[in-house]
Amino acid sequence: MALRRRWSYVALFSTLAMLGAACSGGSSKEASKKADNTQAASPAPNASSSTPSADPSAATPTTAAAAPGSPAATPSSPSTPAAGSSTPANKSAASNTPAGKQAASNTPAPGAKPGTAAAPTPHAPGPAGAVPSATPGKANYASDVGVSADTIRIGTINMTSATRSLGPALAGVQEQNLDAAVKYINRSGGVSGRKLQLVTCDDGGDIARGRACYEKLKDNVFALVPSLTWLTDVIHDRLPKDKVPWLSWGWFKSEYEDPWMFPCHANGMREASQVADWTAKVLKPATVGIMYLNVSEDIAAKDVATKQLKAAGIKVVETVAQEWDSPDESQHVLAMRTANPDFILSFSWPAPVAKFMHDASTQHWQPKLGFAANHLTGDPGYGPIFGEYIKDKTYTITSWGVPTDPSDTDNAEGGNTAEQQLLRDELIRTNGREYQGFKWRYAGYHHITQSGWVCTRILAKAAEQMGADLTRDGQKKVLESKAWDSGIGSTLYWNAADHNANQNYSYNREFIYKWISAKDGGWDLKRILPDPVFDCKSGNIPAAAKTICNS
Amino acid sequence: MVIGVTAAVFESAVIIGIFTGTIYAMMALGIVASFRINRVVNLGIPGLAVFGATVYFEMSNVWGAPVLVALLGGVAVGALFGAILGLCNLKMTAWPRGFVMIFTLTASLFLFGWSDKILPPIQVSPASPFGDSGGFKVALTYVSNHQIGTFITCILVTLLMGFVVSKTRIGIYVRAIYDDGDSAATLGIPLGYFVVGVWAVAGALAALAGILVSPRVTLDPYLILFVTIWALAGSILGGLESFGIAFVGSILVGLSQGILGGGIIHLGPGLENLGAIAVVAIAVFYAGVKRRDLAHIQT
Numbered sequence: 034m035a036l037r038r039r040w041s042y043v044a045l046f047s048t049l050a051m052l053g054a055a056c057s058g059g060s061s062k063e064a065s066k067k068a069d070n071t072q073a074a075s076p077a078p079n080a081s082s083s084t085p086s087a088d089p090s091a092a093t094p095t096t097a098a099a100a101p102g103s104p105a106a107t108p109s110s111p112s113t114p115a116a117g118s119s120t121p122a123n124k125s126a127a128s129n130t131p132a133g134k135q136a137a138s139n140t141p142a143p144g145a146k147p148g149t150a151a152a153p154t155p156h157a158p159g160p161a162g163a164v165p166s167a168t169p170g171k172a173n174y175a176s177d178v179g180v181s182a183d184t185i186r187i188g189t190i191n192m193t194s195a196t197r198s199l200g201p202a203l204a205g206v207q208e209q210n211l212d213a214a215v216k217y218i219n220r221s222g223g224v225s226g227r228k229l230q231l232v233t234c235d236d237g238g239d240i241a242r243g244r245a246c247y248e249k250l251k252d253n254v255f256a257l258v259p260s261l262t263w264l265t266d267v268i269h270d271r272l273p274k275d276k277v278p279w280l281s282w283g284w285f286k287s288e289y290e291d292p293w294m295f296p297c298h299a300n301g302m303r304e305a306s307q308v309a310d311w312t313a314k315v316l317k318p319a320t321v322g323i324m325y326l327n328v329s330e331d332i333a334a335k336d337v338a339t340k341q342l343k344a345a346g347i348k349v350v351e352t353v354a355q356e357w358d359s360p361d362e363s364q365h366v367l368a369m370r371t372a373n374p375d376f377i378l379s380f381s382w383p384a385p386v387a388k389f390m391h392d393a394s395t396q397h398w399q400p401k402l403g404f405a406a407n408h409l410t411g412d413p414g415y416g417p418i419f420g421e422y423i424k425d426k427t428y429t430i431t432s433w434g435v436p437t438d439p440s441d442t443d444n445a446e447g448g449n450t451a452e453q454q455l456l457r458d459e460l461i462r463t464n465g466r467e468y469q470g471f472k473w474r475y476a477g478y479h480h481i482t483q484s485g486w487v488c489t490r491i492l493a494k495a496a497e498q499m500g501a502d503l504t505r506d507g508q509k510k511v512l513e514s515k516a517w518d519s520g521i522g523s524t525l526y527w528n529a530a531d532h533n534a535n536q537n538y539s540y541n542r543e544f545i546y547k548w549i550s551a552k553d554g555g556w557d558l559k560r561i562l563p564d565p566v567f568d569c570k571s572g573n574i575p576a577a578a579k580t581i582c583n584s
Numbered sequence: 585m586v587i588g589v590t591a592a593v594f595e596s597a598v599i600i601g602i603f604t605g606t607i608y609a610m611m612a613l614g615i616v617a618s619f620r621i622n623r624v625v626n627l628g629i630p631g632l633a634v635f636g637a638t639v640y641f642e643m644s645n646v647w648g649a650p651v652l653v654a655l656l657g658g659v660a661v662g663a664l665f666g667a668i669l670g671l672c673n674l675k676m677t678a679w680p681r682g683f684v685m686i687f688t689l690t691a692s693l694f695l696f697g698w699s700d701k702i703l704p705p706i707q708v709s710p711a712s713p714f715g716d717s718g719g720f721k722v723a724l725t726y727v728s729n730h731q732i733g734t735f736i737t738c739i740l741v742t743l744l745m746g747f748v749v750s751k752t753r754i755g756i757y758v759r760a761i762y763d764d765g766d767s768a769a770t771l772g773i774p775l776g777y778f779v780v781g782v783w784a785v786a787g788a789l790a791a792l793a794g795i796l797v798s799p800r801v802t803l804d805p806y807l808i809l810f811v812t813i814w815a816l817a818g819s820i821l822g823g824l825e826s827f828g829i830a831f832v833g834s835i836l837v838g839l840s841q842g843i844l845g846g847g848i849i850h851l852g853p854g855l856e857n858l859g860a861i862a863v864v865a866i867a868v869f870y871a872g873v874k875r876r877d878l879a880h881i882q883t
Contacts, residue, residue: 353845358810360607360801363600363725364845370724371593371846384707384802395719396726418707 164514165507167500173226177504179255185224185496185503187215187489188232188254190246190262195238203479204261208233210482211258213463214489217455224496227503229489236262244268251275256492256508259283259297259485269294276505278512280488282481285330289533295512296532297484297525298432299540301407305334305380306341307543307565308405308430310583313345315563318375318402322351324365324389325380334380334407350374355385362388363396370398379406386410387418394422403427411435411546413478416556423548428561431544432480433487434522437558438551444560446575447544452520456486487519516541541574542566595723597846598839603731605838607797609738611808611815612830613745614790618666619824620749621758621782622765625685628669629790630812631692634805636662636791637798638699641710651713659791665695666787670780677765696805703803712799734796738831741789745827758782762825814860821867836863 172182179186189211191204208231215229223229232254234246243264250257251271257279266285271277272293281288283296299307312318321342325335332354339349351372353365362385369377377400379386386406393399403426410419411429419427434447436457441448495511496503513529524541543565551557562579569582611629618626640658643649649657669691676684714733719726749755760768761778769775794808801807818837822829840859 358807360797360807360811360814361600361604363604364597364842367593367596367600367725367846384804384807387707387802395728396724397721418709 164510165499165502165504167225167498168502169500171501173501176502177255178251179253180227180503183227184230185227186230186232186254187492188234188250188257189485190234190236190243190250190257190260190264192238192261192263193233193235203481206479207259207261207482207485209464210460210485211489213456213459214486216463217459218490218493224493225500225503227496229493231258236264238263240264240267247271251277255496255503255505256280258489258492259481261481265294276509278505278508280492280512282484284481286333292532293509294532295488295525295527297488298480299543301330301334301380302337303540303567304407304430304432304543305338305378307567307583308378308407308428308545309338309341310345311430311545311563311565311581312376312378312405313342313347314581316376316402318347320348320350320372320374320376322353322369322372322374322377322400323349323380324353324355324369324377324386326382326385327354327356331380338378338380355381355389357382357384359385359388361392363392365389366392366396366398369393369400370396374400376400376402377404379404379410381407381409383409383412383415383418387415387420390419390422390427394420399426405430405545408432408480411548411558413556413558416548419548424550424556425548427548429546429548429558430565431546432523432540433483433519434544434560435478435546435558437546437560441559443562446578447522447560447564450521456483456521483521487521487525491517491519491525540567542578542580592723593846594843596725597843599722599725599727599842600846601839601842602835603727603735603838604842605818605835606731606735606738607800607811608815608818608837609742609831609834610734610793610796611790611812612819612834613738613741613827614786614793615812615816615819616822616824616827616830617745617789618670618783618786621761621779622673623762624673624681624688625816625824626669626688626783626786627685627812628666628688628691628695629786629793629815630805630809631695632662632665632669632787632790633794633797633812634692634699634803634808635665635695635794636787637710637794637803637808638702639791640795641708641798641803642702644711645708651711655713655792655795658795659788662791662794663784663788665691666790667780667784669787670783673783674776674779692809696809699803699805707802707804709800709802710795710798713795716799730796730799734800737792737796741792742827742831749827817860817864817867820864820871823871833863833867 175181179188189208191208193204193208195204211231215231218224219228232250234250236243236246240263243262246262247264247268254277257277259280259282261282265279265281266287268279269287269291272279272291276293278293278295279291280295280297283289283298283300286300286302288294288296288300312321323335323338325331335352339352342349351369351374353368355362355365366389379389386409399422404423405428408429408431409415410423410427411431413435416423434444434450434453436448436453437444439449491512492508494517495508498511499507510529513527516524516526518524522542522544526541545561545565546558547561549557549559563581564578565583566574566580567583569580574580611633614629614632615626618624618629636658638658639661640654643654643657644651669688672687672691673684676687679687712728712730712733714729716730717728719728719730719732721727749758757768757773757778760771760773761775765775794803797808797811801811814837815834818834819830821833821836824830837860840863844859
């Protein structure tokens, strides 16, 4: 008995000792910190493979991310530059259209300079170090990760197989847009003698798979381009360490806080800020109701808009939090109906918004001045989902111009530009006539897929500036050195000191469209002027543009 | 908490809540039916609902079949897959109930995937069997023919199922199998036919629910899965055994959502479902304590 009790004491003290050691945690934390410091101080892990021909596999296009035995992440290379297409033989084909001619020769179109540097902006100071430039006559070599003498590999991670979560409808189309951009750039001569190669990885909308994709791609591609993946909200601990430039889709506000991310479209908060400002200055309602999806990004959007509306003396009389799985929105229609706002702003998801619209329609009720909804409501393919109700009463905000009917003369400088025509021509050339249907409308006019095209073009332009000595560090500096005109309405710039937010808004402007009835009785969009502009002094706003300046 | 609520607003919220509850009740009936024979919580119900609605959508919207034919087609396919699930249940008689329940969940996921393969990559909303237009105004809200039709169908099915279980020879056999399957078999009741038959009925009810629910909530597997979760909550009030109490429980869940979401009481974002969650909590507690009593309520 006494022996058993003694062993009990020994066990108790041992347990307490182990608990104490575990809880103190000092040593292990210190160790990890040291490890981090060491890592930070030493050259980047990929530096060795950036030396010319250090690793033949790194320069082999097919190896890229396609590690065997890893079903979680399945990279593929749809845009391997074929020998036949590596010459700019198709230049003539590209120049069949005025847009093709213009893009191939870099001649600015009236009011649009696709992919070329715009005028410097007062809010976009140059980078701390010197901006790299090409050394004339120097031969190409494997100057950094994912770069060889004749190829630059770029990567994208998309939720392509997430069947009910933007997968086939958007992520698959995103890859096709990127593919079209890469093929167009290669056909037009490539990037200073190198061809682009797109390496894709499907994360199925799963962050863990997304991380696996990233791990595979980071040592094989030079940079990442706009990708539909939730990963862009959680990978910020890795990008600065790995020094991987990522021209990202811009969905999350955290992307704007990452020095290695270059968001390529306005996120929800920015849209909310712009649309609230536009509503206050253009529509001038006395009262507003707000509905939003009950997730952090859209709650933040609601808060930004509420603050801005209050500052303009507009009362927010009702806020309704929607759930994406809401089976019925009648109760929210009732809530809005009871509050009776002049206008409703929506920062939500298409499904509950569509239900709200249908229920409001069956209740024969609408706010006096209508609705303004985020870009998701403005995707041209979505018209029928919202029904007849949305016509003539629903405004949407989007980051890029959207082509509309030729009779919409207001849209010439935003939507029906040469670059828009080029985008459409190249998508059809790459993907065939299926793009004439739903997918084409989505691919061409959805602002995330548009961002894919725009930012691949910008990446190529920036890389071209460095010539043979293409490096990730250099790419970052070049991207931050100036403003980039998309050619489809907006100009992007990423301040070297801070890519973030409201004082350094990476978009100079956005666009407002209104749902109307198409000539065939279907759904169409119409450009509504003036445009919302974050800061009239900060971008390449055409003098003739009608804008509302948000200071 | 109640702030200047007019009678019209309250009436509207109640009406909205009842019709939201009807959506849950339709889904709850299939859950109760399959549980009523062999005590397995059938998580295949949302899959059967989605697949039945998918067949209905394909037949009516894509092939152009008359609505009634498409309705029968969807329900028949639901019954067929329900019967297959019932047959699998028979083979798993010796398995722990929890494992069988997980098996039914995998069946749902399989049917979700299959439906995804068939449906276009956008959210679709099938035509209502009761017509897409028409209705009347009550207080501040508008009640559509579809909502009325669904409500009446739901009540009729609830009454019919309650009648069959409590008043017919089939019902007696079903109750006997539920109480003690082995003893029922020794009495000569054909256990296999009844399990497969009742699960087929559950499948048909699920498909009917999917067809009636999807014109309102859209034909999206995950949305219907969430509807099923609220339906499960409603049916728990009756210990998963009573069609009538499952109907009432589902209506209570809908009512709480209608009243809290209709702007009558502002609880803040995310808390709108608090009333529904309270109903669920009370139901679980009540059913747990009174389960023996409720087991003998045959509505």
